[in-house]
Amino acid sequence: MILEGSCHCGAVKFTVDAYAPVPFARCYCSICRKTAGGGGYAINLGAWADTLEVDGKAHLGTHRAVMPNGSRSEARRRFCRECGSALWAFDPRWPELVHPHASAIDTPLPEPPEIVHLMLGSKAGWVDVPEGEGHRHFDEYPDESLDEWHRRHGLLDERKA
Numbered sequence: 634m635i636l637e638g639s640c641h642c643g644a645v646k647f648t649v650d651a652y653a654p655v656p657f658a659r660c661y662c663s664i665c666r667k668t669a670g671g672g673g674y675a676i677n678l679g680a681w682a683d684t685l686e687v688d689g690k691a692h693l694g695t696h697r698a699v700m701p702n703g704s705r706s707e708a709r710r711r712f713c714r715e716c717g718s719a720l721w722a723f724d725p726r727w728p729e730l731v732h733p734h735a736s737a738i739d740t741p742l743p744e745p746p747e748i749v750h751l752m753l754g755s756k757a758g759w760v761d762v763p764e765g766e767g768h769r770h771f772d773e774y775p776d777e778s779l780d781e782w783h784r785r786h787g788l789l790d791e792r793k794a
Contacts, residue, residue: 653679673760
């Protein structure tokens with residue numbers, strides 16, 4: 634699925650081919666919450682890095698989060714330096730992938746058949762986490778990957794996956 638995205642001020646616009654475009658997982662870790670999560674979480678999608686096309690590259694900033702042990706994360710979180718919008722994450726350990734933030738996507742996204750809430754052990758106390766049917770909860774990482782979740786629900790774009 635081709636996705637179009639942008640920052641709030643419009644200085645950065647991008648397109649990318651997403652093999653896993655359903656916004657199913659909400660990450661409540663302190664890094665996602667503080668760098669991208671207006672609702673106390675961030676939602677990342679799965680896309681192919683070689684399809685990412687960006688207008689406004691001069692306005693991009695990069696953040697490498699400080700991990701609990703004091704080291705820097707390998708992941709690069711890209712954002713607009715003009716308005717601060719979180720745009721996507723990229724990790725050179727998996728150079729074929731890029732993870733756009735659902736909040737930056739302008740293309741209508743599919744509605745997920747269930748929501749996975751992960752890293753709940755790090756969530757802020759003020760965050761209300763939905764419960765009940767269609768919601769799965771994990772203190773850390775879920776028991777299946779982004780690909781596995783999309784495949785289980787018949788939503789993975791198999792063209793390149």
